Amino acid sequence: MSRLKYVIRHEFRLTAANKAFVILTILGPFLIFAVTVLPSLLAQSPGTVASGKPLALFGAPPLVEQALKATFSGMGIEVERVDDAATAKDSVLDGSLLAFLSLEAGWPDNGKAVWYSKSGAEITLYSAASAVLEAAAREARIVESGIDPALVAKVLSPPSFEVIKLDKGGAEEARGSDAFVEVLMTVLVFVMLIYMTVLLYGQMIGRSVVTEKTSKTVEIMLSSVKSQDLMFGKILGLGLAGLLQYAVWVSMAFLLKRFVGPLLGLSLPASISTGNLIWLVVFFILAFFLYSSAYAALGAASEDEQHLGQMAWPLIMFLIVPLVMINTLVTTPDSTLVVILSLFPLTSPIVMLARVLVSSPPVWQLALCIALLVMAVAGTAVLAAKIFRVGILMTGKRPKLKEVLRWVTVK
Template identity: 30%
Template structure:
């Protein structure tokens, strides 16, 4: 068995047998599912009903708000137009009501657009204020139509409802919402790669720091080359991470289904939908189901999964080399913070480019360039692939990624070779540069 294989086996066994690894492997899914179940339970609880006083001196809007009380919403409106406004303001101060909607009497209904007030001790939510504005605006608009002797029914029927169908140049029918599915698929894979790099890259760094602090590395380095030791640590830790990640996925899904089936808890937030809206949505879904399936089948599923595996391996090895070099250069995790920011920033940049540039223009210059840069390509390219990327661009991106990986391994091994035996001194960027010349 080769030396690297022995190091890989040693790192893998050491990680898997570690008590903290075992505890977190089985405890993390329990915590995650517990939190998800708790959030699901909270979402099923009915929110406290809030009382809102209405003082309408015009008498135009009382019926509009009374109609809302029959919907069993979060807010209940009380018509207190016969009570003095000053007394109602005191009730707000004493927290008898959540707030007071004051509609003054005016000679011209146009003046109401800027004179209505909502008085409360605390600032209301934006959605609540917008809902109030919408109710008042619709009522005033309806009254304006009636005063102008306009047929509101005819106006409503005259409003056009435009729906533009999407068809590819080849003649295949596309489906609305397919781009959102592409974004979700690409974003999920890109996010998984980023989290895996950060979590298990730090694990590689901590492993190097631990052996360096315990002086174990002095014995190991007498039998193996620094390059072999670094590669063995990266691969061994990645295998342990994949095992842990797989266990998390299996336990998490099992517990989620168990919680939903046996406890009657829905682990996803529940949104109340009106029955008519639900029926309409179901009918629309039934009509478009065939088109959606065809659209999903048109996605490059094989290319997506193949690229995920390749970029997963390439991206993790690339960044883990940096983490291993940093671990060799410092004596503690505290000292490593100054070197971690330049590593994390490309990952953050890739996420921002993915969600703000690829979404709007997946084949644009910015998206294409950053899908070729090796530090950002594992995330950006994965977000582009669902939109359709020429095979030659993927091939060039992968080639650059792995070529950069081998260069970085050579680069990091020079730092690793010197730093692994350095103690008691905090390195600077200038000293790291000198180590590259040794």
């Protein structure tokens, strides 16, 4: 055990002193900020895209013009009336106009409305314009047909509809579609975090093991420490570095929620709660140990980094599956397929975490998931230690699967 300590310390230092590690640790929260808070910031004021440029308007009837002006001034965008369509198009091209909305004579029934812009990508703006035009056209047609506008409003008013999430404690939580989008965002962020860090650390361990072979340090190491000390030293050393990274991120999330959020008048999604952050760390630790033991075994059985890359593919597939299925996970968190995936150790850390975030999985499933994970970690570690012991000394040739299986049975 005393030797293991030195290996852990050495591997931790090598990892934590790495520039890429420091950058990722510091920038990580900003990336998360960009993914979580920025979209809602942008959604609140689409005017930020406009950067102060006016919108040109051609051929609109006065009522429509008023309605457009009212809508766009709310976004901080000025609407200017122009008389020459050709000049307006030029101004859009040279960048002095944000966009140009042209209504042909006879609009809405006998003419088109056209939105001209440089990129055609300012979807929030032209959908706003389109909505205003639609309402204006509808009103104009109603007036034309002689129907009482009040009657129309009554006919078209939407009936009431609410979504309520039931919790075991009897608490009822109103959930609009906004709340669901928030949860979806949190799931995305957490799942991406686990996926990225587990993959990153797994590959670091695999590479570290292969480097031990290619840099020929393994013999001198084995003359001092046992092979399992070397392997677990690597896993635990990098694991500590990973935990340090998560500690930095989680505390930054807290700071953001407590101090920075209120300061900017923003709120982090309610789903980034203390409980959920703890689940994130728990599933990271379990996934980390499972994948890093597997990667250590793969590293020991590979000839070089390239070979490791090829051999790691089947493993990475299991990390990618939940990512591809994220839509299914979030919309049907309790379907049979999702429940199975949330119990199967290679996919369960990500899938169960997503389930915990969107619904309340039964306690027995959570317990079973964690028990299976812990057993899988122990089993993988034992197997990996055996493969590692023999594989680490094999250089210069690519072992066949049959050989690797034989290493496992060597006493």
